[in-house]
Amino acid sequence: MKREELYREIGLIDEDLIEAAGQSGTVNKKKGFSKKWVALVACLVLYSSTASALLATEYYKNQNAEPYIRYLRAEDMELLPVPKYDGMKFLQALTSDNEEHVYIAINRLVEGFNDPSLRAKALQKLQPFARNENPKIADAAAFAIDILSQSYRSPYIVKLADGSMLFTLFNHYSDYGSQNVLWRIKDNKLEEYSSFSAPSLYITDIIPSPDKRLVAVVTCSNKSEFVQIINVEAGRTSPELVESARVKYGAEQEIDTWIRPDYENYSYADHIVWKDNDTLEFQGSLAYQDTEIIENVTVTYQFSSKVIEVKKLN
Template identity: 75%
Template sequence: MKREELYRAIGLIDENLIEEAGQSGIEGRKKRMSKKWVILVACLVLYSSTSTVLFAREYYKNQAAEPYIRYLTAEDMELLPATQYDAEKFLKALRSDNDEYIYISINRLVECFNDPALRERALKELQPFSGNDNPKIADAAIFAIDILSKSYKSPYIVKLADGSMIFTLFNNYSDYGSQNVIWRIKDNVLEEYTRFTAPSMYVTKMIPSPNHKLVAIVTGSNKSNFVQIINVEEGMRSPELVESARVKYGAQQGLNIWIRTDHENYSYVDHLVWSDNETLEFEGSLAYENTEIIKSVSVAYRFDKKEMEVKELHKP
């Protein structure tokens, strides 16, 4: 109810009170005032309730503009219990009114890449979602269409020297990154190349070396960062570099090196760059003594020689 309507309602109440007959004296005035205030309070409650409902609707509408997903479990990505991949289930879920189901289904439909008939069906069903009002759904659809149509123009795709390509699905679905599974297309065949386990819950970055033979993979949880270098073609990978740097530097400085049972390191990396085709450099914030001591360092790791150098950074 608008404020003008509320005032009008109060005015009508006064007119009705004037027209009332048979009531006089103190009791009459009490009864008239009692009725007036009851109706006034009712109008105010209705006005307040209506405003609250409208505000709530607008709030949840804005909140739903891009569904927030902190972490996708294996069960979430199946929508329903399943023992093997079921494209039909995800095609059907595209017609759901649940944005999260739609988002999951769009990403999972990339997995039907190797089946020509299913791939064509998925492409047809996904086209309308590329213009969806929900940015996360639209971005997922554009990426899925790029893969299924074999265009391979997305910046999320890392193209390697051997002609293969790697990428993640559910790109940047969380504040912390993408799904922690790396997919590979080689010789026109899609396969799951590798997946990371806890605490590497998300893939944050994939940075190819200048010759595109190696890839630096940054993964993380909501507490820690991790870095590995992978030679995808030869199936070789480096040790995890953040914990390696933490142990090496801690030993150099005589610091206590506690390795947690959950393997969180509470350390972070930044400014990753390939200085040549074999050497990855980055800055790290390394935690010791249960984060009581934080050391800023620079790290250089040479993949072919398995050599690491860690130096303290003296920042102004």
């Protein structure tokens, strides 16, 4: 028996080793790529890169074609520039024979407060209207003159602890109240501070806290009243208190509380007073199921702690 056969029998040699030993004298030659294959691969790479670039370009083109709208404002939907305040237009309107136009122009001229030249012209033109036979025009002119002359003596002006002043324009133009926009003068600059949306169509009162750091703003429609507290300097506002009281009291008394789609509450606030610098109290007439149920209550709200209490009036 040959040595190799003996080793196979006793398992001391591996078949692969024997085969490798038999080929130990041969030399393997590496095969190289031909030039035509190199050219073909290069063409494929170039084609792939070009196609990717074209696809990316088309993708970004489509991305840019899609509009991105985060929030739509009313003026955006008009597709026109927002008209700028034109004080000269209101100066010219003072010569109108239409008393309504004159009344509107007088009030709108206050908005020119920040323009010294316009303010001087308006003051000169407004003087005769303070003696107008129409009491509404005379009252509006007196108020406009008070603001534009920087006298600030009008009872319509609420002076706050931070040195700013709040007021409305078109004071008591309606039986329901004044325009539902709050204007503020601070550091000798006029700005539109806040406006109220429907159903708060009119401002009926602005009641400062004893320390003049907060104001209670009473608004209304022809069906409902609303009350909010504002920290003007900090820009903080309470929830609307009449509806908050109506919902809270309704839940406590297990009364069905419907919230109308027009947000009218058919409820009213009366005897609104500050109990201290942070606490507002008023008597509320709260309506449920339209006006089938009327509950008379006392409402107390602490602004800093955001606590509202509603108690039935005895």
